[in-house]
Amino acid sequence: MRVGVAGCLGYTGFELVKLLDRHPNITLEVLTARIPDAVKKDPRFSLLLRERNDAKISTLEDADFSACELVFFATPHGVCMEYAKKLFNEGIKVIDLSADFRLRDPKIFEKWYGMKHLAPDLLDEAVYGLPELNRANLVGANLVAMPGCYPTSVILGVLPLMEEKCLIKTLLADCKSGVSGAGRSANSSTIYGEVAENFKAYAIHGHRHLPEIKQEVAHVVNKSKEQSNSDKIDIQFTPHLLPMFRGLYSSIYIELIEVIEQNELTELYKARYADEPFVRILPKGVLPETRFVRESNEIHLYVNKFEGSSYLNILVAEDNLIKGAAGQAIQAMNLVFGFAETTGLK
Numbered sequence: 001m002r003v004g005v006a007g008c009l010g011y012t013g014f015e016l017v018k019l020l021d022r023h024p025n026i027t028l029e030v031l032t033a034r035i036p037d038a039v040k041k042d043p044r045f046s047l048l049l050r051e052r053n054d055a056k057i058s059t060l061e062d063a064d065f066s067a068c069e070l071v072f073f074a075t076p077h078g079v080c081m082e083y084a085k086k087l088f089n090e091g092i093k094v095i096d097l098s099a100d101f102r103l104r105d106p107k108i109f110e111k112w113y114g115m116k117h118l119a120p121d122l123l124d125e126a127v128y129g130l131p132e133l134n135r136a137n138l139v140g141a142n143l144v145a146m147p148g149c150y151p152t153s154v155i156l157g158v159l160p161l162m163e164e165k166c167l168i169k170t171l172l173a174d175c176k177s178g179v180s181g182a183g184r185s186a187n188s189s190t191i192y193g194e195v196a197e198n199f200k201a202y203a204i205h206g207h208r209h210l211p212e213i214k215q216e217v218a219h220v221v222n223k224s225k226e227q228s229n230s231d232k233i234d235i236q237f238t239p240h241l242l243p244m245f246r247g248l249y250s251s252i253y254i255e256l257i258e259v260i261e262q263n264e265l266t267e268l269y270k271a272r273y274a275d276e277p278f279v280r281i282l283p284k285g286v287l288p289e290t291r292f293v294r295e296s297n298e299i300h301l302y303v304n305k306f307e308g309s310s311y312l313n314i315l316v317a318e319d320n321l322i323k324g325a326a327g328q329a330i331q332a333m334n335l336v337f338g339f340a341e342t343t344g345l346k
């Protein structure tokens, strides 16, 4: 199958190209960059494309995707929504790693992203690309909105507590990411001198991933067998910047509605994720670490009930560039096109 990657020089774009290059069903047909010559000069690409130099490289404006069945957008928000309609009308599927199609309400998108939505009529078409949540809806989908890196960790961290019956009263997500989460474009707050030997919170008055987490929590809770009102859950989220390149770690504190013992909780998580190829519940005493998921599409979870307390602590580690972005996008692609879900990812 022929695919295109828009934004191939970015952090997630390059991870996509690497993963697609070794995927047995894929030919890289088109790569885009704002300066096409920069691709072949880029040392990462000169190594990777040495034996596969047949991909067409152009700007996004000039790209000819007509031979592609699928185009990935690994571009900043605001770009995919400009091109999605045309591709959709030509029958070319789109998987967008940006936030353009994540929020179902264009007004909420406009409020948090500060720009007008250019394709609100496509929002109903978009499937939120979290395979563990939306596996059936992804099959054959024309437009997939990949989740943000923080929401992936938070939603997978709490999903078993919401699906059958909502057990959550308060959800406090204390999340940390390596600097690659901010992308490759030069930004003084993520350069080495500002990040090394330092640790800080940011966006404490509101991060764009908060409405996404709230939307998906509401979606799960409102369709759970025992109807609940998701508005009753108090959800808060603080992101932090880690002095490292890749890796994301979330400590999620949950106040439960009713007391549940540790054994029951562990069983709930194990049962929910038993058939998930990329979600691993770690055994007692083995805590998640970012290095154990580095360059992997696995997400590691640990569920801990504080003794004598109604609070739980769920620890989650993922690679923001893989399960938080490019790997999860390949997982979604496999489902969309009917390839085995783990193809190219194990």
Ligand SMILES: NC(=O)c1ccc[n+]([C@@H]2O[C@H](COP(=O)([O-])OP(=O)(O)OC[C@H]3O[C@@H](n4cnc5c(N)ncnc54)[C@H](OP(=O)(O)O)[C@@H]3O)[C@@H](O)[C@H]2O)c1
Binding pocket: 006, 007, 008, 009, 010, 011, 012, 013, 032, 033, 034, 035, 060, 073, 074, 075, 076, 077, 079, 097, 098, 099, 147, 148, 149, 180, 181, 182, 183, 184, 185, 320, 321, 324, 325
């Ligand atoms: N980084 C993460 O951990 C992560 C995780 C999940 C989702 N995401 C999302 O994935 C998307 C890409 O993130 P990233 O971290 O890979 O960003 P990045 O490293 O900054 O790369 C973005 C790429 O988009 C290209 N680009 C920028 N403006 C463009 C425009 N107007 N038209 C066409 N191409 C344009 C740039 O191309 P040139 O290099 O050619 O200039 C750049 O290579 C973002 O929407 C981000 O929010 C990122």
